[in-house]
């Protein structure tokens with residue numbers, strides 16, 4: 081884990097059972113060559129001793145603003161400036177709420193507010209605390225502020241209950257924070273990503289849509305941004321949030337998505353068209369809500385603009401275009417036909433026949449096909465892990481075409 085060598089890492093520890101895992105986290109960080117400064121909340125000291133964390137980190141764990149015996153104080157601003165990265169693990173529901181609302185009543189919250197470096201947080205709590213709408217809102221806020229969430233996992237919790245809320249294992253946390261120091265291979269590149277479904281209005285209250293959640297496109301947008309690209313995400317209706325690292329344009333229909341793409345495409349080096357755009361929309365949109373008068377109604381549908389074909393047709397020299405295909409039969413042949421007819425550089429094939437793949441879920445299983453019809457099979461994994469594999473291919477293509 082060379083990426084962490086000589087990096088200054090602040091580790092915040094809150095009061096929760098998972099605080100015992102912080103000891104292992106410190107050990108792994110130190111082993112990777114990082115300089116670690118631990119900051120604990122007072123409650124954290126009920127769960128793990130400062131002595132343990134000080135010994136493992138080779139630095140006194142800090143708890144208070146100042147030492148009552150000498151009056152010496154811990155400068156939160158200096159700590160914030162010293163750090164290359166700040167990870168709070170475990171983050172309690174309580175401290176999370178303080179972060180979300182800008183409260184500053186202890187050293188940890190003061191350092192959080194002062195930190196200029198990337199901030200990662202690994203929540204840990206009982207499943208009902210994690211599910212609570214207040215917690216959900218606070219997580220969304222922290223992500224919107226640009227902090228990175230290290231998702232808790234599913235399993236047996238300290239309470240004996242089984243569910244989501246376990247802090248990610250220290251090895252996973254190390255892997256995720258190391259990503260922050262990876263080479264910004266797409267720095268200076270402008271990337272357009274489309275994601276989510278489109279809704280095609282039938283009348284003022286009804287639409288034709290599809291089951292796309294937007295999760296794959298959002299994961300790609302985040303991964304591309306983490307590689308240093310300047311990302312514009314054009315999104316159909318979803319309930320997902322994005323980090324502050326990208327520009328986001330929200331649209332509803334295929335026509336709106338096309339108009340937004342037209343604006344962004346001229347300055348894009350890389351285009352990733354992941355949205356599930358409707359192929360047809362109602363020929364006419366009723367001005368009033370359709371009444372339930374007849375037993376049967378017919379809605380005449382007309383083709384929408386083929387956004388990806390238009391983008392491919394006007395492809396600039398060196399531009400890299402990536403498309404997606406969701407097929408239900410003869411998948412590879414259909415995907416290759418789409419790759420060629422739309423002038424794409426890569427096509428990512430999802431098959432609805434694969435369990436755990438495609439719309440809605442958090443996992444995907446894809447085949448990446450390039451212009452030489454070379455196929456790379458990506459096994460079932462989280463959408464963010466699949467996004468990393470796809471981005472690896474995109475980076476390789478960029479270095480070939482030198483965009």
Ligand SMILES: Cc1cc2nc3c(=O)[nH]c(=O)nc-3n(C[C@H](O)[C@H](O)[C@H](O)COP(=O)(O)O)c2cc1C
Nearest residue numbers: 094095096097121123124172173174175204205206
């Ligand atoms: C045995 C025990 C276990 C707890 N586990 C958690 C936990 O896993 N996550 C959490 O958010 N709070 C947990 N709490 C509650 C927090 O300790 C409490 O909200 C505390 O005020 C957090 O303080 P801090 O955010 O300043 O560290 C636990 C409390 C007790 C007594």
